[in-house]
Amino acid sequence: MSTTITRVTARDIRFPTSKSLDGSDAMNATSDYSATYVTLETDSSLGLQGHGLTFTIGRGNELCVEAVKSLAKLFVVGRTLEDITANFGAYWHEIVAGDCQLRWVGPEKGVIHLATAAIINAIWDLWAKQAGKPVWKLLVDMSPEELVRCVDFTYLTDVLTPEEAIALLRRVEPGKAAREREMLEQGFPGYTTAAGWLGYSEEKMRTLARAAVADGWTHLKQKVGADIEQDLRRARILREELGWDRKLMMDANQTWDVDQAVENMRKLAAFDPWWIEEPTSPDDVLGHAEIRRRIHPIGVATGEHAHNRVMFKQFFQAKAFDFCQLDPARLGGLNEVLAVVLMAAKFGVPVCPHGGGVGLCQYSQNIVLFDYIAVAASLENRVLEYVDHLHENFVEPIVIRRGRYMPPKLPGYSVTMKEQSLDRFAYPHGAEWIS
Numbered sequence: 229m230s231t232t233i234t235r236v237t238a239r240d241i242r243f244p245t246s247k248s249l250d251g252s253d254a255m256n257a258t259s260d261y262s263a264t265y266v267t268l269e270t271d272s273s274l275g276l277q278g279h280g281l282t283f284t285i286g287r288g289n290e291l292c293v294e295a296v297k298s299l300a301k302l303f304v305v306g307r308t309l310e311d312i313t314a315n316f317g318a319y320w321h322e323i324v325a326g327d328c329q330l331r332w333v334g335p336e337k338g339v340i341h342l343a344t345a346a347i348i349n350a351i352w353d354l355w356a357k358q359a360g361k362p363v364w365k366l367l368v369d370m371s372p373e374e375l376v377r378c379v380d381f382t383y384l385t386d387v388l389t390p391e392e393a394i395a396l397l398r399r400v401e402p403g404k405a406a407r408e409r410e411m412l413e414q415g416f417p418g419y420t421t422a423a424g425w426l427g428y429s430e431e432k433m434r435t436l437a438r439a440a441v442a443d444g445w446t447h448l449k450q451k452v453g454a455d456i457e458q459d460l461r462r463a464r465i466l467r468e469e470l471g472w473d474r475k476l477m478m479d480a481n482q483t484w485d486v487d488q489a490v491e492n493m494r495k496l497a498a499f500d501p502w503w504i505e506e507p508t509s510p511d512d513v514l515g516h517a518e519i520r521r522r523i524h525p526i527g528v529a530t531g532e533h534a535h536n537r538v539m540f541k542q543f544f545q546a547k548a549f550d551f552c553q554l555d556p557a558r559l560g561g562l563n564e565v566l567a568v569v570l571m572a573a574k575f576g577v578p579v580c581p582h583g584g585g586v587g588l589c590q591y592s593q594n595i596v597l598f599d600y601i602a603v604a605a606s607l608e609n610r611v612l613e614y615v616d617h618l619h620e621n622f623v624e625p626i627v628i629r630r631g632r633y634m635p636p637k638l639p640g641y642s643v644t645m646k647e648q649s650l651d652r653f654a655y656p657h658g659a660e661w662i663s
């Protein structure tokens with residue numbers, strides 16, 4: 229029995245987070261956390277559906293919705309899940325390169341790639357729901373050969389071949405069951421961005437940081453990059469609340485030039501930052517490498533705007549970062565995430581996925597669990613970002629216990645939203661937007 233995808237819908241969902249300045253940073257002062265929300269309808273007698281989303285921050289979400297429709301017509305409607313997943317890497321390649329006219333508006337970047345992510349992740353959701361497992365478990369239970377079949381190695385074979393990837397996976401197979409038990413009991417370490425948004429007053433930041441410490445968080449991220457005097461003042465407040473044993477990270481959201489980043493981080497070094505994130509343009513691989521060399525031992529983190537596996541390949545090759553912050557919906561969905569996770573293992577760079585957006589923590593918890601259990605087999609320097617709003621809109625919201633992510637249990641990729649949320653936040657006609 230096969231499952232045919234009969235219809236694809238894409239909805240424009242927006243949350244008015246700019247009102248409270250949740251999610252604000254030096255580059256994105258007023259973002260409305262938004263999702264292009266994709267539903268794959270099928271002919272399954274059980275009414276099985278796949279759900280995926282891509283994250284945007286408001287205007288432009290309508291472009292992603294249209295791009296999903298363009299891709300769905302050509303590559304999704306009428307296809308069977310079994311046909312797609314039998315050789316998922318080849319199917320992924322077909323979506324990103326199978327139509328030269330759509331490829332032209334990327335390739336493998338921008339709106340079209342964000343749309344690819346929503347569709348591809350919806351297929352993974354459907355596959356996992358059919359298998360009755362959360363995505364992390366679906367991945368963990370696959371053989372190395374099955375996993376590698378999900379990856380498109382195009383443009384990667386000079387640094388990683390399928391055979392090497394299989395060998396990497398095989399090497400850590402012996403401890404898999406123990407690591408899975410450990411995760412189910414103890415969860416995966418997280419860090420919180422919840423106190424550090426730039427639009428929050430210093431007083432609010434102090435109160436939230438204090439609460440975060442009381443809740444058991446050991447790592448906290450501060451937004452910087454608008455004004456260095458403000459950054460120094462806020463770092464001082466955070467150190468007063470965190471003490472010096474907890475880790476403080478900083479995120480400049482692309483606002484500095486290379487020399488300016490170095491100069492500012494030399495000042496902020498007084499507060500012992502663990503990493504500086506997106507210190508400069510997300511495309512400037514060599515600039516990141518230069519910053520990294522000059523601010524050592526402060527680490528450099530980036531990746532939330534690195535749009536495809538080739539960008540990551542260059543970050544690895546150029547030794548340009550210490551923390552790989554891949555984004556589950558900026559890359560073209562989970563197949564491409566797997567490619568980056570495998571490269572990260574080869575280059576020995578920890579993967580700390582991006583979670584700052586709606587649905588991103590929901591996805592990323594699956595990625596880090598898989599990475600720890602089946603690929604990296606290490607927790608060293610690995611933490612998953614946590615932002616603490618909008619979780620109530622999901623059918624299975626993330627669960628945090630003393631600063632650690634507890635593994636999701638429901639089948640799927642953890643981004644299925646509640647119907648009433650989809651109705652209320654639909655843009656522009658949902659109740660939230662017309663009132």
Ligand SMILES: C[C@H](O)[C@@H](O)[C@@H](O)[C@H](O)C(=O)O
Binds near residue numbers: 250252421479613
């Ligand atoms: C606009 C967003 O909230 C960003 O500030 C956010 O993704 C951030 O860069 C992060 O690292 O979480």
Ligand SMILES: [Mg+2]
Binds near residue numbers: 479505506
């Ligand atoms: Mg960031």
